[in-house]
Amino acid sequence: MARTIGTTVRGIRTPIVKEGDDIVNIIVNSVLTSAKEENFCIKDGDVIGITESLVARSQGNYASVQDIAQDINAKYKGDIAVLFPILSRNRFSLILKGIALSGKTIHLFLNYPSDEMGNHLIDVDIMDDLGINPYTDTLSEEKYRQLFGEHVAHPFTGIDYIKLYKELATNGNIHIYLTNDPTVALNYTKEILVANIHERHRTKKRLIKAGATTVYGLDDLLDQPIAGSGYNPDFGVLGSNKASEETIKLFPRDCQTLVVDIQKAVKQATGKHTEVMVYGDGAFKDPQGKIWELADPVVSPGYTVGLRGMPNEIKIKYIADNELRNLCDDALTEAIKAKIKTKKDNLSSQDAALGTTPRQLTDLLGSLCDLTSGSGDKGTPVILIQGYFDNYATE
Numbered sequence: 001m002a003r004t005i006g007t008t009v010r011g012i013r014t015p016i017v018k019e020g021d022d023i024v025n026i027i028v029n030s031v032l033t034s035a036k037e038e039n040f041c042i043k044d045g046d047v048i049g050i051t052e053s054l055v056a057r058s059q060g061n062y063a064s065v066q067d068i069a070q071d072i073n074a075k076y077k078g079d080i081a082v083l084f085p086i087l088s089r090n091r092f093s094l095i096l097k098g099i100a101l102s103g104k105t106i107h108l109f110l111n112y113p114s115d116e117m118g119n120h121l122i123d124v125d126i127m128d129d130l131g132i133n134p135y136t137d138t139l140s141e142e143k144y145r146q147l148f149g150e151h152v153a154h155p156f157t158g159i160d161y162i163k164l165y166k167e168l169a170t171n172g173n174i175h176i177y178l179t180n181d182p183t184v185a186l187n188y189t190k191e192i193l194v195a196n197i198h199e200r201h202r203t204k205k206r207l208i209k210a211g212a213t214t215v216y217g218l219d220d221l222l223d224q225p226i227a228g229s230g231y232n233p234d235f236g237v238l239g240s241n242k243a244s245e246e247t248i249k250l251f252p253r254d255c256q257t258l259v260v261d262i263q264k265a266v267k268q269a270t271g272k273h274t275e276v277m278v279y280g281d282g283a284f285k286d287p288q289g290k291i292w293e294l295a296d297p298v299v300s301p302g303y304t305v306g307l308r309g310m311p312n313e314i315k316i317k318y319i320a321d322n323e324l325r326n327l328c329d330d331a332l333t334e335a336i337k338a339k340i341k342t343k344k345d346n347l348s349s350q351d352a353a354l355g356t357t358p359r360q361l362t363d364l365l366g367s368l369c370d371l372t373s374g375s376g377d378k379g380t381p382v383i384l385i386q387g388y389f390d391n392y393a394t395e
Helices: 023-038 052-059 065-075 093-100 124-129 141-148 161-166 182-187 200-210 255-270 316-321 329-341 361-373
Strands: 008-012 047-051 062-064 080-083 106-110 174-178 191-194 214-217 247-249 275-279 382-386
Touching: 008 023, 008 361, 023 047, 023 052, 023 255, 023 382, 047 052, 047 255, 047 361, 052 247, 052 255, 052 275, 062 065, 065 093, 065 247, 080 093, 080 182, 093 106, 093 161, 093 247, 106 161, 106 182, 141 161, 141 174, 161 174, 182 191, 182 200, 191 200, 200 214, 255 275, 275 361, 316 329, 361 382
Parallel strands: 047 275, 080 106, 080 191, 106 174, 191 214
Antiparallel strands: 008 382, 047 382, 062 247
8 A cells, every 4th residue: 555644743742851860761661652552653764852951951951140150250350241142031041140140240242133043122124214234333222222212122022131131230230232243342351252152153253363362152151060060061051041040951961872872772672773863942933023943052962873964855846847747647656756766865956856955854853843842831852753764755
């Protein structure tokens, strides 16, 4: 019988994971229990995705605002400039609180009209009407309020982020400016903390070239433990989330070891070779709010080798409308299947692949996982994807 279903995605419910739990055993048992209860089989090529939060919680990878303050004081001597953080209660507010607890004067520079993720501080139409050039103009907080008002709310959260960040100061030690030129910060201090995510390496390079004496990024904060705190040697506090009013949960460590251990455990239990990945934010953009979802430094901090690379697919509708346009019905179906079975190993520059998505497999799969598990109360932090590597010619 011909197959009638391609890719299927299941959110797998697990127990609530706490620090010290055997996460490999929990994940494998949850998947196998689901398969038994829901009457499906684990197959070769299935993909198991685990949300980064589950991994970090099992590791107890947490740190306090006091830990952040201590690391700031260890890395900086005087006043510091903090450049281009995203606008987020969940992602940055506690980090800023910890920075302010250092007691240093903080010069906080925000991108405009939006941050790196697309969260807007300024209505672009009003900005244009006022003749403000975001590439050259720097706005003080006072000038910003004069031009745009005393309360400028984020369209989704309703938060005035400048007000929120200002209120995190210790004894009024946070001063806020709007600019897109990182070198403006050098007018205030030569000690810099780069707080953007995906452009951080370029920002650091520009500042060093312009004469900054001390340059660290959020990826350098808590890159090792502070008095037994959580840490991340690769990403520091990037990818962290608010855990309580005084603590953050960091991005998980040692993910590569974990995914291999899960792959081995599934193989031992079922005889099937699965691929495994840890995922965070998906890499997609919201068309209404213009917000790019990827606030983590990467979509996947750990994945098995079978998930390396990009898809290698032909565009069925392109082939059907062009090369095989004179065929119909069964003849067209069989010709399409033959094209798929004989496709070259790398179609990236071929017309046959025109219109396919040139993205990393882990970014595509991570987005699928993130959209399936959500970030709220679904209770499915493990995702099972089946049939992803099948195609129209797979029987």
